[in-house]
Amino acid sequence: MESKNFDSLWQEAEVNRMAKELVREYPRWRRRRRTATAVVSVALVAVLMVPVLLPRADKGYDLICCNRSGIDAEQWPALASDLLIESAL
Amino acid sequence: MKKHILILLFILMTLTAAAQNKLYDRYASRQDLTVARVDGFRLNDSTKVDVVMLVADDATSWQKLMKELNVSNMRDVTSWLANVNNPARRVRWTGAPVIRVVVSPTRRTVGFYRLNNEAQYDALVDYQLNNMKGKKK
Amino acid sequence: MKEIEPFEQSLKRYRGLLFTVCQRYSRRGADIDDLLQEVTIALWKKHAEMESIAPLPRQAAWVWRLAKNASIDYLRRLRPTEALPEGLEEDLRDDDTGHHDNLQECIKLLDEPDKSIVSYHLDGYRYEEIAAKTGLTVSNISVRLVRIREKLKKIYNNGI
Structure with a gap:
């Protein structure tokens, strides 16, 4: 059954050929992937930086932190203001 | 790719997160004080300052705080310029970064206003002048 | 031979997945x-099984597992290459059955440009690349490959 043997041989050669094609494609894929990663990263940075960069509604402050919870945050800017004014009187 | 994005997110978080405030960090773990920071407290259209405020829980913690700041028997609101790393060490304005310390015994509160430059220094003075007009003693 | 085309389609579909695993x-x-070679061959051997899995996401997961296992098996087998026992190399060279068992031997007997075309093809070059190298058109390459295969089959079967 020489014909069948040749077909199997050819099939094997084709499978090896496909593997080699993959090997040759790999650097191209890796380059595309790196570009895609870079693009996604830049887009992500841009999206996340938008709230930081855009002018925001003026609340009179940028950030409030407190070491205790349950305290009304708005009292702090008011207190900062009162202290300044009282120290000038 | 996932790994790269996670690293980037971590870097972004640290960048966009609040800038470190050493004064706040120094006092924040104290059990006897309520410590608050207000970043970007607006003095005028173009000038903001960072403020840290300490509120003592009771008379005892207030006395302790006063001792740390090297003051005693204070009845009225008092203010001075101090070294940025040492509120007890009084300095003159020379253009270098300082903190304006404001002590209010009635409120058992100390405020630290970080002044990095002349613009902030002037703006703070103007703020006081502009706002005190209607609140004379 | 009909299996080759669906297999090639599957390989193209899961190419990115295989690259990721092998990387x-x-x-x-x-x-x-x-690794890519090992994984391709492993996938070929189980191609029939793969085709029977549906839907595609499940099939993709199956391919992922197969590629992973093939990679691990390959890593386990990695050993320093050993020299053949003395004398055996010469024995192998002298062995000539008078029948062209080796496809490469058959290819050597082809004329140009057929020899180049099939060599490039089996080395994994795409039709466009072969066309660029040989100066022929893509459709020409495609037609020639069919004829080259028939020629090789004759050479192989007849020992010519």
Whole structure:
């Protein structure tokens, strides 16, 4: 059954050929992937930086932190203001 | 790719997160004080300052705080310029970064206003002048 | 022979997935070219099973597992290459059955440009690349390959 043997041989050669094609494609894929990663990263940075960069509604402050919870945050800017004014009187 | 994005997110978080405030960090773990920071407290259209405020829980913690700041028997609101790393060490304005310390015994509160430059220094003075007009003693 | 085309389609579909798996395991010391080869052959051997899995996401997961296992098996087999026992190399060279068992031997007997075309093809070059190298058109390459295969079959079967 020489014909069948040749077909199997050819099939094997084709499978090896496909593997080699993959090997040759790999650097191209890796380059595309790196570009895609870079693009996604830049887009992500841009999206996340938008709230930081855009002018925001003026609340009179940028950030409030407190070491205790349950305290009304708005009292702090008011207190900062009162202290300044009282120290000038 | 996932790994790269996670690293980037971590870097972004640290960048966009609040800038470190050493004064706040120094006092924040104290059990006897309520410590608050207000970043970007607006003095005028173009000038903001960072403020840290300490509120003592009771008379005892207030006395302790006063001792740390090297003051005693204070009845009225008092203010001075101090070294940025040492509120007890009084300095003159020379253009270098300082903190304006404001002590209010009635409120058992100390405020630290970080002044990095002349613009902030002037703006703070103007703020006081502009706002005190209607609140004379 | 009909199996080859669906297999090639599957390989194209899961190409990115295979690259990702092999890239991961190549960091553990394996050569990525060898890993891709191993994984392709492993996939070919189980192609019939793969085709029977549906839907596609499940099939993709199956391919992922197969590629991973093939990579791990390959890493386990990595051993320093050993020289053949003395004398055996010469024995192998002298062995001539008078029948062209080796496809490469058959290819050597082809004329140009057929020899080049099939060699490039079996080396994994795409039709466009072969066309660029040989100066022929893509459709020409495609037609010639069919004829080359028939020629090779005759050479192989007749020992010519």
